Amino acid sequence: MIKKILFVAFAIILVACNTNKKEKETSLNVPFQKFELKNGLQVVMHIDKSDPVVAVELMAHVGSAREIAGRTGFAHLFEHLLFLESENLGKGGLDKMTARIGGSGANGSTSRDRTNYLQTVPNDALEKMIWAEADKLGWFINTVTDPVLAKEKQVVKNEKRQSYDNRPYGHNQVIIDRNLYPKNHPYNWQVIGSLEDLQNAKLEDVKTFFKKWYVPNNATLVLSGDFDPVQAKKWVEKYFDEIPRGDEITPLEKRPGVVKETKLLYYEDNFARLPMLTFAWPTVELYNKDSYALNILTQYLSQGKKAPLNQVLVDDLKLTSSTSMYNRSSELAGQTQLGVRGFANVDLNEINNGIQKAFEKFEKEGISDKDLNRIKAGLETRFYSSLSSVLGKGTSLASFNTYANDPGFINKEINYTLGVTKEDVMRVYNTYIKNKNFIATSFVPKGMEKLALKNSKEAIIKEEKIVQGAEENFDPKIAAKYKKTPSTFDRSIEPPYGKSPELSVPTVWKNELSNGIKVFGIENSEVPLVQFNLVIDGGQLLEKMDKLGVANLTASLMNRGTKNKTVAQLEEAIQELGAFIRVSSSTENITISGTTLAKNYSKTVALIEEMLLEPRWDETEFELLKKSVVGNLRQQKASPTTIANNVYNELIYGKDNIRSKNTLGTIESVDNSTLDDLKSFYTNYISPSVAKMHIVGDIKRDDVLASLSNLNAKWESKNVEIPIYKTPEAPNKPTVYFYDVPNAKQSVINFGAPALAATDKDFYPATVMNYILGGGGFASQLTQELREGKGYTYGIYSGFSGTKAVGPFTISSRVRTNVTLESAQLVKKIITDYPKNYSEKDLATTKGFLIKSNARRFETMYAKLNMLQNMSAYGFSSDYIKDREKIVTEMTIEKIQELSRKYVNPNKMIWLFVGDAETQLDRLNELGFGQPVLLNKTKEKIKH
Template identity: 80%
Template sequence: MIKKILIFTIVTLFISCAEEKKEKANSLNVPFEKFELDNGLQVVLHTDKSDPVVAVELMVHVGSAREIKGRTGFAHLFEHLLFLESENLGKGGLDKMSARIGGSGANGSTSRDRTNYLQTVPNDALEKMIWAEADKLGWFINTVTEPVLAKEKQVVKNEKRQSVDNRPYGFNQQIIDRNLYPKDHPYNWQVIGSLEDLQNATLQDVKTFFKRWYVPNNATLVLSGDFDTTKAKEWVHKYFDEIPKGEKITPLVKRPGTVSKSKSLYYEDNFARLPMLTIAWPTVELYHKDSYALDILTEYLSQGKKAPLNKVLVDDLKLTSSTSMWNWSSELAGQVQLGIRGFNKVNLNDINEGVNTAFRNFEREGISDEDLKRIKAGLETNFYTSLSSVIGKGSNLASYNTYAGDPGLINKEISLTLNVTKEDVMRVYNTYIKGQNFIATSFVPKGMTNLALKNSEEAIIKEEEIIIGAEEKFDPKIAAKYTKTPSKIDRSKEPPYGKTPSLSVPNVWKNELNNGVKVYGIKNSEVPLVRFNLVIDGGQLLEKLDKLGVANLTALLMNRGTKNKTVAELEESIQKLGASIRVSSSKEDITISGTTLAKNYDKTIALVEEILLEPRWDTTEFELIKKSVIGNLRQQEANPTTITRNIYNELIYGKNNIRSKNTLGTISSVEKITLNDLKLFYANYISPSVTNMHIVGDINKEEALTPLNNLTTKWTSKEVTIPVFKTPKAPNKPTIYFYDVPKAKQSVISFGAPALAETDKDYYPATVMNYILGGGGFASQLTQELREGKGYTYGIFSQFSGTKAIGPFTIFSRVRTNVTLESAQLIKKIITEYPTSFSKKDLGTTKSFLIKSNARRFETMRAKLNMLENISTYNLNDDYVKDREKIVNEMTVDKIQELAKKYINPNKMIWLFVGDAETQLDRLNELGFGKPILLNNTKEKIKL
């Protein structure tokens, strides 16, 4: 949703009053410099000296809209291919280099209209990154061979299975778009393409696509961060100048979607347990003047207690727990979508009637001046939050230059939002929504077509058939043979590092309030914001097994009003400050977190105090959130990833251990919980004695502490004893468990065993050991073998997940169904050999990444907040990162091998598979760990 992203990321100076902003918006100034090379490459430079890092982004003006019918998914396929290899970087390409230089992990994304490649690196690696980005455009395409293409097709197809085919409501957007846009419209198909089109792509197709679109005159390079602009310009010219200009590229014509007659479609979803209604209307493209009013309209209609849709559907009719409506403006066209997931067995015709009622109410009442200001105030804080990283600033400059030809629009577009009037909001409603034709989809559980909108026709989706050995064979180790592309300079040598940036650990201040609350803070003045959280230890650990879900319900209800404020009044008070406050629960704590403008910090803390000390305990809201949680639990029953997590936790911790339980509880336990249970939990366990507060932002210690005086006097401390639940030891032998999800297109796997607590002296050394195994992304053996070597998965990782208690070591992935056994066999081989295969080269890569990445460790406010949480939770030194640097520097191959032998043993693991038992269960006998244990009988519904 490019438009939304842009709007939330485009200012550098904040002016509090909307009227003042209208007058002064033109004075906003994000400094940048733009120049163009002779070959057409446009370059934008933005300096930010706050941290010794640079974000590098290459944005190419090609997305799925540049594809043709029958060859969809090419733009996204290229996003993958360009990370693999180039003539001068060699195998592993930018991914491999990223690990060595301490980068954030080279990443990319594809939309309808563009593909971008981006990462943040320590500034001593800037020349290396410019060299590498140039290699993508000028010295890449020869490295794409038949085996490389065959493998990457499988990776992309796995991504589609994971994000679309094997998840609830995954086909919804595909059905909407192919009906909202004509067949010859470039938004008719999905960015990821179809499995059939991807499979049919030939090597010549790929080369032709690259040579047409991946040319300097269709790209923007943005450097954002701490660097010398003179040197940067020299390097850009040195590495990019000789890349030849491509054919002239004609801009695509703006073309809205067309719906000549409203159309309703239904789909029986194999993974859905709750019915969902989506309605879509064609609207306007990016930067159209009406798009800004549509942004505000959709937020007003659906967000918050006062929203017309929520008043009717949530409060009055009680058909759902929430509604969602958004404006999606892309380069060529736009669409507004409304999505509502009903409670169990709710008829979507009733939801549709409720939508119409809400719209009529809005037509009669409109939007007030106060609500308009409130929504704009909420956008203001989002502006600054997005500017807390150099990659965020760089991405927006790249987008404005790509779509508008002018990065300077970053200083102008905000005024178009701030100048929206009440009349504009009503006008766009009447123009694009009221009485206009639409596309509606009804996604319903299998066998429940009676819940779909009346007169709906069935949407036909061609689903993949599970066939063992269906994919083509390839050998990715075959080296590409080609004549190297000539160059005026020697590109075979990677450029040297610049001056090594020094690690700067933020200064931490500390205080303890009289009632026992410990406060930790860091002053951060890059943007006029404050982020904070109040962490109250306990969470689900304080629940009883017959009342699972009490902590979560308590946290949710604390969000719903206070003694003196209704839900709507509380929301309005928060939003007027341009703030956000949220109470949430986890396994080990309840947290009140928030973000606010620094100047409104005192008023925001006053609201936090009210939420914390004066809950409303509203019975109507209590029943609503119970229904919402039960709905979520019901949907989780059919989500393979959630099923895997729930079962794996029970296998690791044991059924009678609270750590094995879903933090939401179970359907039966939530149904039994009363409002009095929540009040007792609050009275007994919400105490200053187990609370830490963390504050990062544009205020000093005194300014941060002064508003907390009331918390000291009004919040009385009580003793809270948090139970200790012993984690079982690793099993003595391996056991295979299988949970059947019929016709699953992927198998979700979790392999592991109880291992370490984060407080254990071996914990951080073990995470260092795991970097090359599965913790290092594309630097890890698991990724290189299963994704890059075989194309079995879109992603795989391994990790230690201890807290103050012992947690498991886990290997997790979603693999193509028909290679479930082969994936497990390969993982077994890798972890069996890891203690002896780990090399000096692997150690060098590990050390290089973990040390060099420290330059960007504390760049964002979120990172600084996380640092404070680590210090308070685990009683670490303020400069604990330096202690960890010492561990890394002193690590040896022998120590790595010793840790691997101690904590990663395939013969003492739980091997859990969630997938299609009909085709995969019996095959797992070949894994050598005995006959698999089937955990469910799909002929009888089994509840977790």
Template identity: 65%
Template sequence: MKIVKSLIVILFMSGILISCKKDTSVTPLNTEIQESKEFKVDFEKFTLDNGLQVILHVDRSDPVVAVALTAHVGSAREIEGRTGFAHLFEHLLFLESENLGKGGLDKMSARIGGSGANGSTSRDRTNYYQTVPKDALEKMIWAEADKLGFFINTVTDPVLAKEKQVVKNEKRQSVDNRPYGHESYVIDKNMYPKDHPYNWQVIGSLEDLQNATLQDVKDFYNRWYVPNNVTLTIAGDFDTTQAKEWVHKYFDEIKKGEDIAPLKKRPTTLTETKKLYYEDNFARLPRLTMNWPAVHEYHPDSYALEVLSNYLSEGKKAPFNKVIVEDKQLAPSVTALHYGSELTGQFSLIIRGFEKVNLNDIDKAIQESFARFETEGISQEDLDRIKAGQETSFYNSLSSVLGKGFQLAQYEIFAGDPGFINQDVKNILAVTTDDVMRVYNQYIKGKHYVATSFVPIGQTDLILKDSALAEVAEEKIVEGAEENFDASIAATYEKTPSSFDRSIEPPYGTTPKVMIPEVWEDNLTSGLKVYGIENDEVPLVQFRMDIKGGLLLEKIDKVGVSNLLAQLMTKGTQNKTTEELENAIESLGAILDIYSTDENIIVSGSTLSKNYNKTIALIKEILLEPRWDEKEFELIKQSAISQIQQQKASPRSIAGNEYAKLIYGDNHILSHNNLGTEDSVKEITIADLKQYYNENISPSVTKLHIAGDISKGQVTSSLADLNKNWSPKDVKFPELQNPKAPERSKVYFYDVPDAKQSMLRFGYPAIAATDDDFYPVRIMNYRLGGGGFASQLTQQLREGKGYTYGIGSFFSGSTIPGAFTISSGVRSNVTYESSNLIKEILENYSKDYNENDLEVTKSALVKSNARAFETLGAKLNMLTNISTLQYSNDYVTKREEIVNGMTVEEVKKLANQYLDPNKMIYLVVGDAKTQLKKLEELGFGTPILLNKENKSIKD
């Protein structure tokens, strides 16, 4: 995958109130307050002569269009020994095409203000997608056609060699260098026969990727990337007649490929239960998974299996929670899910135990949980509660035109008709309590399964009895092991003929008028400030309440109080147990989360608009009538300690925590992990939480942001009781010392033995978001590392050298000065080379910055404003900027003026002022025995080892 921002999970295909062209109406699950509005996703579908399926959906709520090209090919279409090809293609298709040239769609995306061309690969499909301003639709159709019909000639041996390194870096980052990363590999190798398409991983193996030849790649493309195996989806604000003309113009002459027969369903069975174990270099806690063969997506039984997974594991009432979490206190939580793919599926149970917990004890507790379920079953009330939550989740997935486009393509490819959405709804609503028990008995009870025990190194005494050692190939860190390539070599080839000159980029359409949402504000007598945007695109309301405080109001010797308090606030009220509160929330189809950050305690969520008043009433009860349940408090403490322990093994978490210490210094409260430490959490009492609550939870420091299908009058009315009964307090905030940038750069190293990647965090204490320079420095940073594939860091370290899967830079200030940070994970054996290249880029950025850089930056930042307010989440973000940072309601327009007025000289001046590589902190988290010494060559002295107690480098 490219830097994955969003994997559209089709688990949202549950609890739908929707219809399309056939106008099939569906009765909503919950109609207590008012009749649900009729909700439709209308679509039009047609097929080109070459077999390309085209789906159009018009949505004029924002001046944007989402375009998605979905190929019906994933890892299941590969063969053993040549795995990872589908995923490799996802990368290759962004690099170049005959008529877009080098840089391809990525380069164009920056100019047109797109969301960034992206993609994802699964077992069964690969998709490419982007949301753009409506005036760029013809450009996108042109570009997508170039991928499909005018691409393969541009792939050369150097191009392939470079992208192999990028993909291998992705595997190291997402699999090899993270806790439990090899778990899926072990499960699938033992769940599916050797010849089954799901036996191997989507990302493939390092060996297969390395062995891929250019001819292999071309053969794969010519077989699967043909119009008759692809669906084009266009969703948003466009003229359908014009769009059809463009689709015909650019796609018609692409030749149809060989007929592709659908793969037959391949359900799998196990003749025995298989138990495997593995000592995980990055695990600090034991983890048990159990996986049963199940059914493919849209199988009649898949709906009941999804309900079963939810009921068994989610919430206080869940049998697994009752036994494993509460009664026996073996683990902080339990996850169960049914994962249906095109050919078959599996039912999974995942439990990460507390430190040193024997997985055999968890196994016994699992059997006890199943026995409880067999005795008690599932009630109709619980079934309805689960369906209500699924309804809200589905509406959330439809809050963008891209989400709607994804849904339609999903049904087209895997159900044969976008209109299957109506039958899907019927199947969901038809699930009965008897169905849930039936699928449990048919697929789970007494059936064989695959169990994996992943434990920390040296703790095999915790593994499941009779487990065999799993076979996992671990990559060794070898200097100079990767093949060399020259990414600058231009591909030479004979262009594919066309009936017109495709090298001419289509013009822009009419410039869209960006409509800034109308913001309303209300200052209540209690001191509570309310900010809202009314939008009735979906029958949903999203909200975010920021209570200023969090880590800022904690004591250094007892860090973790606000995190524990936030979690305890959802564990019941004076009149409701935890279970009763959860049931009340879920029965409304509401989603509610309370969590703590460095600067706030945040209450966030969403609800069906028809149930908004009842949701607000529950929030009032949570805020004003805490339960202070001692048992729940102890469970939360155990869970927090478990999370802290696991963070110690995650290179990414280590990097974040150590970087904060270096930026702020030991005596600054923001240098601490807001979870606390194992010792500090153990010392915290419920009295500490009550003290924080009594002194700091106040309407006078609270701001509520609401966006969705609700008016100002309705919101004000709903808050009357909360406003009347929530007493304001005088909350005292400590004065914070602003950390200073170092006078001279230093290199710090945290040793993670045998790490397959080095995590880099380079930067220094910078400025606040309220500083006059804050937005100008973000403009300056766009071409450095803030512009994704338009940035120099990405182009040189990923596209030029293949050192990394992703890299970026950013300024992170709020009302408090934050840091400038460059962040990446690089291949271990190029740690120094990557660091030195970043240093060189910083040194040369100002002097090399030119008019073209500024032109690309201006185009990207101004045109992207068409997408700025599309989703309810984006609207909430706008409200938060206005309320917290005191930006004006039209700050987006003012930012456009700043961008348009910026000059190259001003950017150079800002770069000279804010980007000095000789006055930064250089933090590396990686394998010290192979990488530390070489970093002396950066010229910043001997690296300082942060965890000297680590024995791995003492030799």
């Protein structure tokens, strides 16, 4: 199988990288077939028989770079529009079909240079997908009407508010790019476009844009997975051949950014609580040889304990907890960026001085062979990981064909990284960074301009004003009237299914070691990798109320060296194996997770054993860690989404329940924590008696158990009693709560109530019930009504989040500020009417998706690992998927109605809003649930 070939090649490369000899070229070979239709559509097919699924991807060579100033955001707008309707799929288009066929969820993305549409489906639905993708190019544009366009503008504008306007540092990239590239450069604006351009877009503008760029001769179709290529080619020709070729498209010329003089800019950010400094330099375009050396340079300078930037800014000056530097190469140009978020009240001039010291350090010392090879190993791991699923390989093949006109570049590109020398790394530093002009942005909290770089000029961002009733009215449900596009056959008939794939549940083995560790494994020889986690029950549940955050601090410090290895030495040991290891904490456990080559598994386990049994307990690292966590907590106080989640947990669980507390703790509790607190937590609670090992990969049961023999002998078991906190019952009446974030451009909403534990008999049936309500993406009523029907939000979701304890049913979204009330009223109506409105068609859609999607249930190692975790945490059997299939098959409308009335009652819910109180608080009286409770008092609203 191809996956085996991929990773054998990877193993060969890693051996080469651990020598000082010149690197060998990879023997990587991802086989593919490519052909071109007479209309110019390029088609690439890759066969992978490991799972009965196919990834289908259509990539159009059009992104924001093909737009013009004043008409920005069109490419991204089409990413949205193409899912809504086509002549032959009808309203809801691909989204409705996806739910029926068990697809992964039709999705897409837009970059500066391309737009792609993709999903993974059971292989019996391949013809259906080819039929649907053809409709995008040949039978779509007539369905776009003024009301449809008006609604989708609102959805995209909500996405912009969510990603840019209503989050800390959201405008940083906007300011950088508009200064790094001239006004007439297509990278001057953001992919999402401007609110003004989107609002001004006319239907004719949109149709003209589509007809120019969405043509077969500007697109690539990739099929990747388990299918018959001869039959697939016939289907492609049948459905795509008659789509007419478009006008010839002239490729855009490479055009680097221009910074004639260094520019220093500052911005007072309404949502920032910590100052942040960003530098940006113009560099090189995609596939330029220097881009690979820049990737290594930026990683060496900023990642890990040995990174010069971290040595100076983190360890020596203690101005920040981390630094970030990366190279971004796009089709026409590239840019390298360095970002440092300082601790509270840190002067960014001090950070600037530290950056210069770090650069001087690098200039003197350069990069060693050992560090160069270490970084290459990590870059290779990432590259190959991106090819470990059929969807990942499909996207790579589409990208290489689009940008390099050669899908075979997938087998060559890694060689450019392998070929980078120490001299190349220093050369690109001198060529693009040292003494070169750059853009510097200082993002500071409101009223703290003094922290910005000296001589910075204010960057102006046009803020959206919150105006009640400002948006236009529209009805996107009005059917479009048009003359149907002709075809040589009846395209309105959906193609039939192929042969149904069988559900194959992986074989699970179990064992228990003498010290109490329970081991769950799945042997999977598709790729020579091993993925695992060691879950230690307890986590935050074992904390005391006056020691909040200790579990998180303990887990985090376990990443920072061992008794015999400094932080840098531990990082190096892990990276030299091409492995990843991380210790993390959550509400219910501490987890050591990792991925490694099968041949390096034993060495990786030895490092885990060292991290687990011999923590370093370094006082300096502990103090740095505390400062980092406090910085995160300060920033959380300004993030509306994080505020909403933290406040919601308190309302659901009550202040006396540890589950209501932030897993990071509080600023006060972290400041007051001592190393002895961590040692006490570790000594009392990190025990094999409450530990479970989950392992998936190319390794046999006996080898796994042999690898754990040392851990079994050395890790002494102790009794650990994990407190049980009872979740309160759902409230007897609804209450509206409001948390004020002045000037918020969106309201974050969390509506819900305590409901079920994952082990309750009703948990999975209730999840089935919720599919059409809010768990089924575009198949759900909440999405169809609030996003597709009204354009109030970019996304809305509902679901049950119980674990071993009862958790809440929650409806969550981020909605346009001036429709906060209207969104809540619509949610209230939907959940009130849900039991009586649920139809036979809804039940059929639910059953179709939940049963058919099982064909791709275990495609990835992560999915298999998740299955083992469910088994060990909740006592599920190894074939619990089949038990769930039976529940779905036997589900009735009456049972759906019963579950809905029991667990989704609007009159027994918490209704939480986080947003702008000045404009929205009083309006919520109209919701009919009494006067809202204001949870915080803020300073006077900031005027602009």
